[in-house]
Structure formats: C-alpha cells, structure tokens
Amino acid sequence: MSHNTGRDHIAIPGPSVMPSRVLQAMHRPAPNIYTGALVELTESVLQDLNRIANNSGDAVIYIGNGHAVWEAALINVLAPGDDMLALASGRFGRGWAAMAEPLGIKAEVLDAQVGQPIDPDQLESRLRADTEHRIRVVSTVQSDTSTSIRNDIAAIRRAIDAAGHHALLMVDAICSFGCEPMDMQAMGVDILITGCQKGLMTPPGLGILFANEKAQQAKAQHLPRSAYWDWRPRISAEVFPARFCGTPPTHHLYGLREALDMLLEEGMNAVWSRHERFAGAVWAALDAWGADGELTMHVANPADRSHAVTAIHTGDGDGKRLQDWCKEHAGVTLGIGMDTRITEGAVVGSSVDAMFRIGHMGHLNIPMLMGTLGSIDAGLKALGIEHGQSALTAASEALGAFRKHA
Ligand SMILES: Cc1ncc(COP(=O)(O)O)c(C=O)c1O
Missing domain, CATH: 3.40.640.10 (Type I PLP-dependent aspartate aminotransferase-like (Major domain))
Incomplete structure (x- = not known):
C-alpha cells in the first residue's frame, strides 16, 4: 500500500x-x-x-x-x-x-x-x-x-x-x-x-x-x-x-x-544560520539512526560537513532500496549515492547502491525537513533496515534548541 x-x-x-x-x-x-x-x-x-x-x-x-x-x-x-x-x-x-x-x-x-x-x-x-x-x-x-x-x-x-x-x-x-x-x-x-x-x-x-x-x-x-x-x-x-x-x-x-x-529579505546571515541548523537536525537524526545497524555519515567531523547536503553510507543495496521506497511510498526523492571513496581515481569503498544523500538546501522549512526525515524513518522500518530509535526526536530537539536561542 x-x-x-x-x-x-x-x-x-x-x-x-x-x-x-x-x-x-x-x-x-x-x-x-x-x-x-x-x-x-x-x-x-x-x-x-x-x-x-x-x-x-x-x-x-x-x-x-x-x-x-x-x-x-x-x-x-x-x-x-x-x-x-x-x-x-x-x-x-x-x-x-x-x-x-x-x-x-x-x-x-x-x-x-x-x-x-x-x-x-x-x-x-x-x-x-x-x-x-x-x-x-x-x-x-x-x-x-x-x-x-x-x-x-x-x-x-x-x-x-x-x-x-x-x-x-x-x-x-x-x-x-x-x-x-x-x-x-x-x-x-x-x-x-x-x-x-x-x-x-x-x-x-x-x-x-x-x-x-x-x-x-x-x-x-x-x-x-x-x-x-x-x-x-x-x-x-x-x-x-x-x-x-x-x-x-x-x-x-x-x-x-x-x-x-x-x-x-531573510538576510544572508539568517539564511546561512538556517542552513547550519537544518544540517544539525539531519545529523542529529543520523546519529540516532546510526546507534544500531550500518547507517553512517560519510564525514565524521561535523566541522567538515556541508550545510547543504549530507552523504550517508548504508548496508549493501539499502541506500537504493530506501530511495525507491521513499519515492514510491512517500513522494520524497532522495539524492542518489555517488562514488565518494575516490582515492587516486579508484573507488575503494562502498558502491553507490549502499549510499544515499539528503539535500537540505534552499527553499526549506521545518515541515519539509521533518517530512523528509520522517519518510526515511518510515522507510527504514518498512524495509526492515536495522537502525537506532528516536531519530525524529533528536532532530526536533536540535531544531527546538535553535528556536529557543533565536
Ligand atoms: C559542487 C558541484 N560542482 C559542479 C557541478 C556540476 O554542475 P551541473 O550538473 O549543473 O553541470 C555540481 C552538480 O551538482 C556540483 O554539485
């Protein structure tokens, strides 16, 4: 269904x-x-x-x-x-x-x-x-x-x-x-x-x-x-x-x-800060999902992570399965995995099917962001992909902390 x-x-x-x-x-x-x-x-x-x-x-x-x-x-x-x-x-x-x-x-x-x-x-x-x-x-x-x-x-x-x-x-x-x-x-x-x-x-x-x-x-x-x-x-x-x-x-x-x-109108500092906070919410969700199973962010150090996109590794084939599920059942198109582990021209790590990316750039608000994270959460459950719990709580806490200080 x-x-x-x-x-x-x-x-x-x-x-x-x-x-x-x-x-x-x-x-x-x-x-x-x-x-x-x-x-x-x-x-x-x-x-x-x-x-x-x-x-x-x-x-x-x-x-x-x-x-x-x-x-x-x-x-x-x-x-x-x-x-x-x-x-x-x-x-x-x-x-x-x-x-x-x-x-x-x-x-x-x-x-x-x-x-x-x-x-x-x-x-x-x-x-x-x-x-x-x-x-x-x-x-x-x-x-x-x-x-x-x-x-x-x-x-x-x-x-x-x-x-x-x-x-x-x-x-x-x-x-x-x-x-x-x-x-x-x-x-x-x-x-x-x-x-x-x-x-x-x-x-x-x-x-x-x-x-x-x-x-x-x-x-x-x-x-x-x-x-x-x-x-x-x-x-x-x-x-x-x-x-x-x-x-x-x-x-x-x-x-x-x-x-x-x-x-x-929003102001560039506010635009940049919004991107930083939205990225933080995505990472909070990923930290929670990653507590069990194979989901890991490609970039370990938060200071080295883009505020516009996050690349994620999964178990074999799970990245592609999750993309397909989200598209078909939730109307959410996730980013495809791209060969990330390129060293001297050779792909030495995961295949593209064992990845997906979340774009969190541009014209975005909390419902759009949380909707994407909620769809991924549902997809992980529907597909039986092992993952840690409370990712959405972690993401909304990250966003809530921002609102408190704003
Ligand atoms: C960082 C970066 N550089 C270059 C390109 C190539 O741009 P285009 O696909 O518009 O030719 C892209 C596309 O996504 C990109 O993300």
Whole structure:
C-alpha cells in the first residue's frame, strides 16, 4: 500500500525546491531585451550577487549549467600547456580537473583523505615544491556535493600564501552558494563560480562567475581563445545582449531577481544560520539512526560537513532500496549515492547502491525537513533496515534548541 497521495517533495542536492514566488516571477510575456526593466533588473542582480559573494571585482552570467561555468573559469585564465592543481575531496573536485584536460591544460589532482577535507599542510608542501611557480591556478570545491565534505577556503588561501605562491585560487561554490558563508575578499578567492539551481532556488540554466582584480589581470595576459566564454566583453558590454554574447536568459533573470529578493529579505546571515541548523537536525537524526545497524555519515567531523547536503553510507543495496521506497511510498526523492571513496581515481569503498544523500538546501522549512526525515524513518522500518530509535526526536530537539536561542 502506498501513502503517496499528497504533494511530492524533492530532497536531492540540486536542483532544489523552486519557490512559488520564483516561478510566478518567471511567468510573464517575453520582455524587451534592448532597454528598460530587464536591463535595470540585470544590473541589480549582478550587484546583489557581488554583494553576497563580497567580490571586489565583477560578476558575469553565462547561459549554462555548472559544467559550463567550470569551462568558462578554466578557459579565461589558463592556456593549453598551463599547469593547474585541482584539490579534490569528491567527484566534483575531480570533475573540474577532467574538464581541463581536453583544453590542453595540465591538471594535477591532489586528493584529500577519504571522508576528510583538503589538508592545507599538504597543499602548502606541494606548492613549496613548485619552485618555478608553474602552477597557475589552484582549484577547489567549497562543498563537494558527492561526499558532502566542506573545505575551509580561508585555510586553503593561507596555505597558498604561506608557500609564497602566486597561483590564483579558483573556487566552485555550486553546492554552497546561498547555503554557507562566502566572502571572496576575506577568504582570498580570486575566481568563484556557482549555478542558480541550488542555494539560489532558480530553475537550472545560469552559471555565474565572479572574478576579482587579480584574476582579471591574469586574464589580460592571455589571448582570448573563445569569443563565447571570454568574460571581458560581458563585463564591459555597452549593448545589453552583449552581456550574454547573444540573447539574454530573460525569464531566468526574473526568477533569479525574485530569489535574491527572498534571500536578502531573510538576510544572508539568517539564511546561512538556517542552513547550519537544518544540517544539525539531519545529523542529529543520523546519529540516532546510526546507534544500531550500518547507517553512517560519510564525514565524521561535523566541522567538515556541508550545510547543504549530507552523504550517508548504508548496508549493501539499502541506500537504493530506501530511495525507491521513499519515492514510491512517500513522494520524497532522495539524492542518489555517488562514488565518494575516490582515492587516486579508484573507488575503494562502498558502491553507490549502499549510499544515499539528503539535500537540505534552499527553499526549506521545518515541515519539509521533518517530512523528509520522517519518510526515511518510515522507510527504514518498512524495509526492515536495522537502525537506532528516536531519530525524529533528536532532530526536533536540535531544531527546538535553535528556536529557543533565536
Ligand atoms: C559542487 C558541484 N560542482 C559542479 C557541478 C556540476 O554542475 P551541473 O550538473 O549543473 O553541470 C555540481 C552538480 O551538482 C556540483 O554539485
């Protein structure tokens, strides 16, 4: 028997739940793309994005997903034959390096230990060994969505500085932007990229790139290799469509404007703190479930865990069975397991069927979060998967403690 007659809920780590306000803002006739409201709205979107990132430079928007803006970042500052060091704490850190190879960029991957963030000391040693400063870019992912590992970006910057190295620091905040604090100036980030479909609560389709002055100077030394990805004409465009190298993503811009309004009305500190508390509730439930049986979080240290997504290991096949049960009987879509235990390219641990992920990012409130946890709890019982008790109590206590202090 299925209990699934209500509204479906998506608890994957992006695309996240689209707020009605965002969808309604997009529901409009085609606008003028040369002058007027859309032009002004886009300026305000770029200003607000820069404000949230605390970027001293410029932001550009590409029509594309995360892979598109990965490529945009690479192609603007690296030429064929250049070296980069890709810090990997999961699939996405490695994925960025893989995008570099066909562009002729030599991407060396520095893997973190399984379940752990990048070790700044290891990074510093590697950069010290680069006496000729051949490495032009260090890339990293703030929160790797596959493993739910959160890297300390400020510590990575300190390691680069301690090595006396001049490489640009390029950060993927596709999972974390709008969910976890970002401050490009305080963290020493030169290039930051994100997509609109996770913390920014807008349907997939916009890739956003922020470049500070140092990154723009590095760019100036390069001949443009791609008229489409080149960020300079987009920054200096006098004709509005030139900002997008063609037709602007009209309705996405209206949607993103509304999403930014929602975030700024709540206040970024409140948004980040909400994500932290919701993550804490998920972890409290997992600690309780994990007291018996095989459920364990991939990341042991809470300080190293993403506030937007949590990756969980289960017994063989149980992750997949739980996902299927939740979808069929509760209308809740959980995140699939991704190969997390990647070391030097080899999967050395659990298969993807022995995992699932919970996305807890973006447009989320307590009923949505507790509904997801309650559905998982019911699924564990229905499937006879061994687990500890009182997970929902633990989660609501974590949330209640937050309300008491708020
Ligand atoms: C951290 C991170 N980087 C990059 C990507 C790739 O983005 P896309 O799937 O939009 O191309 C994702 C996708 O989930 C991601 O989570």
